[in-house]
Every structure is written in C-alpha cells, then in structure tokens.
Amino acid sequence: MSTDIWAWVHDAHRQLAEAGHHRLAEAIYELPGHANEGRNDQLDAVFPEAVAAARALDLPWVEVYLRHWRMQNLLNKRHQGEQALPEAVDLLEFAHREQTASCPQSVCVVQDFAICHARVDGPGFVPERLAVLSETLDRIEPARACFDCLSREYSDALEDDGRPADALSHLDTAATRMRAAGQRLSLHFHHSRAGTLHLLGRDEEVLSLLDTAERAERARGAELNESDRRWGAMLRSRALARLGRTQEALALLPSADEAEQHPDLRPAWVATIEILHAAGAHENTAELGAALTGWVGYLDSTGSHRPCVDLLLAAGRLALARGARTVALTLAATGERKLTQLRRTDGVAEQVAGLRAAAEALPEPELPVPPGELLALLAARTEPGAPEADADLIAAARSRHGGDRAEATDLALRLAGLLGALGHTRAAADLLWERLDQDPGHQELTGLLGAVLIDAGDGDGVRRLADRLMATSPADAHWTRARWAAAESRWAEVGEHCAALLAEEPTRINTRRLAAAAATELGDHPRAQRLYEEILLHALPAEGTPPEQQHRTVQESDLWHLVTAATANRDWPAVRAAGARIGIEFDEPEGPVDEEWQLVTVRAARTNGASVDLPAVRTGPATARLLPVLGDDLDLNHGDVVVFAPALLERPPGEDAPQQVRERWRPVFQLLTLLDPAGYTTWWIDGAWPGDKKWAAFRQELSEAGYAVWAYSSDEYAVTDPKDADEMLPGIYAAVGVPPTARTAEADATLQRLTKRWKHPLAWLDLAKAAGVDIARHEETVERYGL
Numbered sequence: 051m052s053t054d055i056w057a058w059v060h061d062a063h064r065q066l067a068e069a070g071h072h073r074l075a076e077a078i079y080e081l082p083g084h085a086n087e088g089r090n091d092q093l094d095a096v097f098p099e100a101v102a103a104a105r106a107l108d109l110p111w112v113e114v115y116l117r118h119w120r121m122q123n124l125l126n127k128r129h130q131g132e133q134a135l136p137e138a139v140d141l142l143e144f145a146h147r148e149q150t151a152s153c154p155q156s157v158c159v160v161q162d163f164a165i166c167h168a169r170v171d172g173p174g175f176v177p178e179r180l181a182v183l184s185e186t187l188d189r190i191e192p193a194r195a196c197f198d199c200l201s202r203e204y205s206d207a208l209e210d211d212g213r214p215a216d217a218l219s220h221l222d223t224a225a226t227r228m229r230a231a232g233q234r235l236s237l238h239f240h241h242s243r244a245g246t247l248h249l250l251g252r253d254e255e256v257l258s259l260l261d262t263a264e265r266a267e268r269a270r271g272a273e274l275n276e277s278d279r280r281w282g283a284m285l286r287s288r289a290l291a292r293l294g295r296t297q298e299a300l301a302l303l304p305s306a307d308e309a310e311q312h313p314d315l316r317p318a319w320v321a322t323i324e325i326l327h328a329a330g331a332h333e334n335t336a337e338l339g340a341a342l343t344g345w346v347g348y349l350d351s352t353g354s355h356r357p358c359v360d361l362l363l364a365a366g367r368l369a370l371a372r373g374a375r376t377v378a379l380t381l382a383a384t385g386e387r388k389l390t391q392l393r394r395t396d397g398v399a400e401q402v403a404g405l406r407a408a409a410e411a412l413p414e415p416e417l418p419v420p421p422g423e424l425l426a427l428l429a430a431r432t433e434p435g436a437p438e439a440d441a442d443l444i445a446a447a448r449s450r451h452g453g454d455r456a457e458a459t460d461l462a463l464r465l466a467g468l469l470g471a472l473g474h475t476r477a478a479a480d481l482l483w484e485r486l487d488q489d490p491g492h493q494e495l496t497g498l499l500g501a502v503l504i505d506a507g508d509g510d511g512v513r514r515l516a517d518r519l520m521a522t523s524p525a526d527a528h529w530t531r532a533r534w535a536a537a538e539s540r541w542a543e544v545g546e547h548c549a550a551l552l553a554e555e556p557t558r559i560n561t562r563r564l565a566a567a568a569a570t571e572l573g574d575h576p577r578a579q580r581l582y583e584e585i586l587l588h589a590l591p592a593e594g595t596p597p598e599q600q601h602r603t604v605q606e607s608d609l610w611h612l613v614t615a616a617t618a619n620r621d622w623p624a625v626r627a628a629g630a631r632i633g634i635e636f637d638e639p640e641g642p643v644d645e646e647w648q649l650v651t652v653r654a655a656r657t658n659g660a661s662v663d664l665p666a667v668r669t670g671p672a673t674a675r676l677l678p679v680l681g682d683d684l685d686l687n688h689g690d691v692v693v694f695a696p697a698l699l700e701r702p703p704g705e706d707a708p709q710q711v712r713e714r715w716r717p718v719f720q721l722l723t724l725l726d727p728a729g730y731t732t733w734w735i736d737g738a739w740p741g742d743k744k745w746a747a748f749r750q751e752l753s754e755a756g757y758a759v760w761a762y763s764s765d766e767y768a769v770t771d772p773k774d775a776d777e778m779l780p781g782i783y784a785a786v787g788v789p790p791t792a793r794t795a796e797a798d799a800t801l802q803r804l805t806k807r808w809k810h811p812l813a814w815l816d817l818a819k820a821a822g823v824d825i826a827r828h829e830e831t832v833e834r835y836g837l
Contacts, residue, residue, distance in 0.1 A: 055158075055195065058154050059078060059115070061077045062075075062078060064576050064736065071103065076105070078100075078112065078115065079671040080092075081093065081096060081097065084124075085122045086127075088123070088124075088200065089442040093104075095655075096660055101116045101117065110144075110149045110153070111153040111155070114156055117137075117144075118145075118158050118159050121137065121162040125169060129349060129354050129357065130169065130199050131166065131353040131355060132353025132354075133352045133356065134161050134166050135166055141159050157196040159715040160183065164182060164207065169356070171355055173212075173393075174356070174392055176211045178206065183204045186200055192230070192231040192524065193233045195236070197228060198224075201220065202239060205242060206242070209246065214246055217249075221243050234703055235546070237278055241285060244259050244285050245318075251753065253289035254293065257286060257290070260286055264282060278290045280312070280315070282400065283303070283304060284304055287299045287300075287303040288318055288322040291326050291329070297331070299322065301324065316361065316363065321364070323368075324364055336438045339372065339438070340473045341352070342361065342365035342368070343377075343474055345382070346361050346362045346473075347506070349361060350384070350476075351507060353391075355391045358388055359388045361400070362381050363381075366381040366382060366385070366409070369381060372623055374438040375414065376441040376444050377441065377472060378412065380469065382406065384476070384477070385401075385402035391486040395833060414446045414556045415439070417447060421450050423449045423787040436569055437471055447461055450658070455489055458485070462495075466502065477508055482499040482757040490522075492524055493523075499515060500502075500533065501815065503534075504533055510711060512530060512531070512797070515530055525551050525554040529551055532547035532561070537631035541568040545565055545572070557588050562584055567696060570615065570722065573723060575615045575618035576619055579612065579621065581619075582615055583606055596752075607696075609632050610696035612624070612697065614672040617672040618722060620642070625671070626708050630824070643670035644691075650667070650717045652718075652719055652721050652726065653721060654721040655681075656684055657683050657685065663718065665716075670698060671696070672694060673694070675690070676690050681785065687728065687730040687731075688728065688758040688760070689730055689758065693724075694721055695719060697719075699718040700718045702715055728789075729789065729790030730787035731790075732785050732787055733786050733814055734782075734816065734821075735782070735801070735813070736782070736814075737810060737811060737812035737813055737837065738781055738810070738835060740782070740805075740810070740811075746806050751804055755792075756789040757789060757797070757800070759785070760784060760785055761783070763782055763784070764781050765780075767782070767783060772835060779810065779835075786814070793820045813831040814828065814832070815828040
C-alpha cells in the first residue's frame with residue numbers, strides 16, 4: 051500500500067467541492083486541525099454532520115478518515131480510554147473491510163486501536179498492541195508517514211513492558227529504514243526518541259537531540275507550531291530538572307494553566323514537578339494537589355485506568371511530602387479501586403499498598419479542643435485555615451467523637467465539603483452516603499450530597515438520591531433532578547421539575563432562576579420573562595435580610611435577564627422599567643430601544659453547530675445589529691438585529707495588558723435569538739484586487755445604494771495573472787449583501803456599473819445565473835483568473 055494520504059485528501063476535497071458537497075469538503079480539511087489543536091467543541095459540532103454525509107453518499111473511505119481524526123482527538127487530547135474503546139474496536143473492523151482496506155487512512159486506525167488500549171492499561175495490553183502493530187508495520191513501506199507513527203506506538207508498547215533499551219533500538223532501526231526509503235523523520239519521532247532516552251537516564255542526549263531536530267525543521271523552512279514549541283519546552287524542562295539545572299528547567303516548564311488546558315502534557319509535567327520539588331526548586335502546595343486530584347478524577351471518568359493510577363501515585367507521593375494524611379489516604383483508596391480495573395498489576399499494586407502504608411504512618415494531628423467543639427473553633431478563626439490541615443483535624447475529630455448524631459453529621463458535612471474543594475468529589479460523595487444512612491432526612495446532608503454527585507457527573511447516584519428523597523421530600527427530589535438535568539442540558543426536564551417544585555413550594559427564588567434559564571435555552575422567552583417578574587414579586591427586601599438568605603433578594607443579574615427576555619418579547623416598557631432599576635439611561639423615554647452604543651462581538655452558531663464571532667453595533671442593553679455579510683452556513687445576515695445574553699463570555703484585558711490590546715478589545719456576548727431580520731441576500735464576488743482607492747469607492751457607492759459588502763479574503767489571497775500563468779495577482783473574495791428592495795437583475799446591473807472601468811473584471815457567476823443574464827463573461831473570468 052503506497053497511496054499518499056494527503057494527495058488523496060486533496061483529491062477527495064476537490065471532488066466533493068465540484069459535486070456541490072461543500073460542507074463535507076470543508077470538514078475534510080477542518081477536522082484534522084480541530085483534532086490536533088484540541089478544538090473539541092468545534093470538532094464535536096462538525097463531526098456528526100460530516101460522517102452522516104459520508105454515509106449518505108456511500109463514501110466509506112471518507113468515513114474512515116473522519117472517524118480516525120475524531121479518535122485522535124478523543125485519545126490524544128481528551129485522554130479517553132475505556133470510554134472510547136468500543137469505537138476504536140469498531141473502527142478497526144470497519145477500516146479493514148473489503149471496501150475500506152485500501153483506504154490510506156485505514157493503517158492509521160491501527161494506531162488508534164493501540165493508543166486506546168494503552169490508555170486503558172498499557173502494560174496489560176502489551177501483547178495485543180505489539181501484535182497488531184507488528185503485522186501492520188510488516189505490510190507498509192518505510193516511506194509512508196504511517197510507518198513513522200506506528201513505529202512510535204511500537205516503541206511505546208515496549209516501554210510499557212519495561213523495556214526502554216529495546217524501545218530505543220526499535221526506533222533507531224525504524225529511523226534507518228525510513229531514511230533509506232527517502233522519508234524524513236517527523237519532529238514527533240524525535241520527541242518520542244527523546245522520551246525513551248529520558249527513561250534510560252540519558253538526559254544530555256535528550257537536549258542535544260531536541261536542538262538538532264528543531265534546527266533541521268527550521269533549515270527546511272518549517273516553523274515550529276505552538277504544540278511543537280510547547281512539547282519541546284516540556285521535554286527540555288524535564289531533562290534539565292533531572293540534570294540538576296533547576297533554574298533552566300523552571301524557565302522552560304509550561305505553566306499549570308497550560309497543563310490544565312492540554313491533558314497530553316500532564317504526565318511529563320507532573321514528573322518534572324516531582325523532580326523539581328525533590329530538589330527544593332518548586333513548591334508543593336495544596337492547590338497543586340487539588341489540580342492533580344482533578345486530573346485524576348478526569349482520567350477515572352474517561353476510563354483511562356493506567357494513566358489514572360500513575361498520576362494518583364504521583365499525587366500521593368506529593369501529598370505524603372506535604373504531610374496531608376487524609377488526602378493521601380483518599381488517593382490510596384482510589385488506587386485500590388482502580389487496581390481492579392487493570393489487567394496487569396505487578397509493580398503498581400505494591401506502589402498503591404506502599405502509599406496506604408505511608409499515609410497511615412503519618413501522625414494524626416492533636417485536637418486543640420474536644421471533637422464536639424472543633425467546628426466552632428475553626429469557624430471563629432479570623433484567617434482562613436489550610437484545607438488539607440483542616441481535613442486532617444476533622445478526620446481526627448470524627449474518629450474520636452462521642453457518638454452524638456448531630457455532631458457526627460456536622461463533622462461529615464465539613465469534611466465532605468473540604469474533600470470536594472480539594473478535588474476528591476467521589477470520596478466526598480461516599481462519605482455523605484455513609485452518613486445519610488445514619489442520619490436520614492437531614493436537609494443539608496442531602497443538599498450537599500446532591501451538589502457533590504452532580505459535580506462528579508454521577509448520574510446513577512443522582513437518580514438514587516432523588517428516588518430516596520421523593521418519599522419524604524418531593525420538593526428536594528425535584529430540585530436534585532432539575533439541577534442534574536441542567537448539568538446535562540436537558541432543558542425541558544429542568545422546566546418540568548422546577549414547575550413541580552414550585553407547585554410544592556411557590557416562594558422558591560433559585561428554582562425560578564433555574565426555570566427561567568431553562569426557558570431561555572428553549573427559546574420560550576415569554577415564560578422566561580414571567581418567571582423573572584415573579585422573582586421581583588417573591589424576593590425578600592435587600593435591607594434586613596440576613597447574609598445566608600441574600601440569595602432570596604433581587605440580584606442585578608435577575609434584572610439583566612429580565613431586560614433580555616423582555617427585549618426578545620418586544621415588551622419595551624418592561625425593558626425600560628428593569629433597565630432603570632439597573633441604572634441604564636435611554637435616549638428616548640418610550641418606544642422600542644434602537645440606539646447606537648458601542649462595537650461588540652456576538653457569538654453565534656453555524657448551521658453545523660460550530661461557533662463564530664460576528665462584529666456588531668450594540669443598539670440597546672440586549673440588542674445588536676450585525677455588520678458582516680454572511681453565507682448560507684448561518685441563519686443570519688447583515689443588518690439583522692439580534693438579542694444576546696447579558697453575561698460577558700470573555701473577560702476584558704487587565705490594566706497590565708498592552709494598550710493596543712485594551713483598545714481593540716470588544717465585549718463578547720452569546721446570541722439568543724433573531725429579533726428583526728433586515729432581509730439581505732448574499733452573493734459572492736471574486737477576482738483581482740482593484741486597489742485601495744477603487745475598492746473604497748466601490749464600498750461607498752454600494753452603501754449609499756443600500757447594499758453591503760464584506761471582504762473575506764486575506765492579504766495572502768491571490769489569483770492567476772491571465773497574461774502570465776506563472777504570475778499571481780492580489781485577489782479579493784467578498785460577500786455582497788443585496789437589500790430586500792433590490793431584485794437580482796438590479797444587483798447585477800449595479801455591480802456591472804461600479805466595476806466596468808476596472809482593469810481586471812470581477813466574477814459573480816451565481817448572481818448572474820439568478821438574474822437571468824449572460825454568464826459567459828463570468829465563466830471566462832473564472833477560467834482566465836483561476837478563481
């Protein structure tokens with residue numbers, strides 16, 4: 051098999067575009083970028099429609115390609131394991147059917163299969179990984195890019211088997227074969243080899259290898275992308291840390307935020323932190339522990355069992371070094387549970403047992419007061435305590451208290467709250483369940499348990515709790531189910547449960563807030579407005595209401611949401627009344643609000659679900675008029691007035707940001723609904739750039755005639771010079787918005803009049819066809835300029 055993958059991709063894209071399947075054609079180009087860069091939301095938006103289109107068109111090769119890139123994202127960027135295993139197995143089978151076996155991407159599916167099993171239990175699945183990789187490597191040429199990828203996977207399997215020397219030998223043999231076949235080694239290959247050298251303790255060679263590989267990339271004119279730079283810094287930092295060059299390591303170490311954002315960094319990042327901490331060069335804080343615990347919980351939830359155990363052991367070692375007894379014991383308990391999900395436990399089982407033994411050997415703290423008085427003492431402090439130390443104190447109090455039920459419940463609640471704050475949501479839930487059996491019906495206990503279960507994504511636990519509550523407290527059962535439905539964006543169910551709860555307890559405020567949010571998500575703005583107005587009626591007065599009841603007073607956010615809902619309903623008196631309570635001053639005392647405030651950005655969804663940011667002019671507290679001329683992948687267009695949600699989606703830059711950044715910043719809001727469509731129709735123009743002066747005049751005259759134009763091409767866009775096919779001219783690709791008052795024939799005539807004296811003609815083939823005019827000139831322009 052020697053088909054070039056990217057040549058096939060380009061051919062497939064061209065054929066689909068020529069056949070009119072533009073969305074699928076674009077998805078073929080977009081998906082790898084979304085997958086590799088971790089743009090998960092955009093990938094999730096594009097993938098379902100694309101794979102459905104490939105199936106409908108009976109294009110199994112395209113389906114293999116799309117599913118492979120999604121798997122790359124699920125495995126490498128989201129670190130899914132058992133969660134992705136059924137799809138990995140099914141895709142391998144599908145990619146090796148008769149109609150797909152020759153697809154160039156079918157080989158890559160073998161990599162997906164190997165990575166997925168490594169996520170579940172790399173050492174446990176070594177035989178299967180080596181077998182499938184060996185069979186595939188034997189039947190593909192070293193000149194193929196896939197040979198590079200699969201060789202790295204084979205090396206990873208040998209490392210998981212505790213054979214790093216064999217892994218290095220395999221990589222070096224593969225490199226020799228690839229070079230002999232004329233194949234350039236990828237930077238990823240060098241990164242993999244650097245990792246193997248690190249396992250062998252050859253960190254000076256790691257640094258030399260990375261320098262040489264990156265110089266070679268730049269020498270051939272390839273700039274390192276952000277991911278390459280990030281990984282190069284990570285691998286250098288780890289090597290430098292073990293060489294004792296801690297300051298250099300710290301300078302290169304990616305930030306904790308970067309490790310949070312990029313899960314693939316986390317194993318190397320945590321290993322480096324351990325080295326630096328042992329050298330006294332990095333703090334070992336409770337905040338670090340909470341971050342690691344969150345990552346452990348994420349891997350636990352995705353079924354990435356082996357990486358989860360490896361990470362929790364590192365987190366446990368750091369917890370022991372901090373003296374955090376309760377946290378270390380909790381991690382040990384998690385490790386013991388995870389061992390039951392591994393195929394191969396030799397070595398790691400001993401480490402988990404060692405973690406428990408070391409945690410139990412840490413001394414319990416001495417209580418400064420009797421157990422029953424501890425919570426009052428902690429509450430009376432003027433300075434907040436350290437959460438891990440507080441957890442140890444409360445755990446000690448629980449083991450020594452006298453058996454009073456209320457006292458035991460209060461201690462359990464406080465300890466569960468601390469565990470949840472430290473990232474141990476599952477342990478917090480287990481503690482609360484245990485206590486609920488001893489103190490059934492305790493409202494604060496059930497409330498916190500519900501919150502913890504929802505935070506942990508434990509749907510079975512939520513349903514179990516709600517079923518239990520329904521017999522004794524139906525209102526609390528409905529509230530638990532409503533919050534869980536909201537966490538899963540099941541907005542109709544949210545409304546149903548909130549309605550049932552309000553029938554039981556009509557004065558609830560937070561219930562109305564949640565019900566109104568659900569109604570807004572469902573586009574039921576009249577119901578949302580009614581609920582926000584009911585909040586104003588049932589709310590407590592701000593003055594005199596104790597702090598613990600302040601959530602029952604009117605919040606400014608309630609008024610903003612009321613403004614938004616009333617705007618969507620065109621209830622302008624309500625908009626003005628709520629706006630006045632916020633302090634908004636309107637230009638006019640009555641009537642629709644249509645003013646000119648500031649430039650903003652409205653975030654909308656394309657028809658395939660992917661998000662797009664649209665420049666707009668804010669015309670009121672919750673409205674904006676869109677500026678761009680838009681294509682058929684959006685149900686919006688130039689001049690449309692839309693309603694947006696009041697909350698800022700992005701924070702404004704801080705005072706320390708460069709002045710240019712602060713001046714260019716625009717508030718970003720989420721689109722809610724279309725209020726007033728302007729009725730513009732979009733037609734595309736394409737051709738050679740006429741020059742700044744002519745283009746400015748063109749835009750001005752179109753605007754005066756009621757049209758709009760929006761350029762989409764960048765400065766790099768170029769078209770063929772008809773006088774010399776080897777030369778290129780600067781190009782322009784733009785959308786023209788035709789107002790509803792103009793017919794297509796008038797639009798065609800307007801464009802003809804405004805561009806007839808230009809040196810190079812523009813083409814607007816689709817508009818000419820719709821106008822019923824001669825299209826020969828446009829076809830000729832498309833041909834001559836390579837449009």
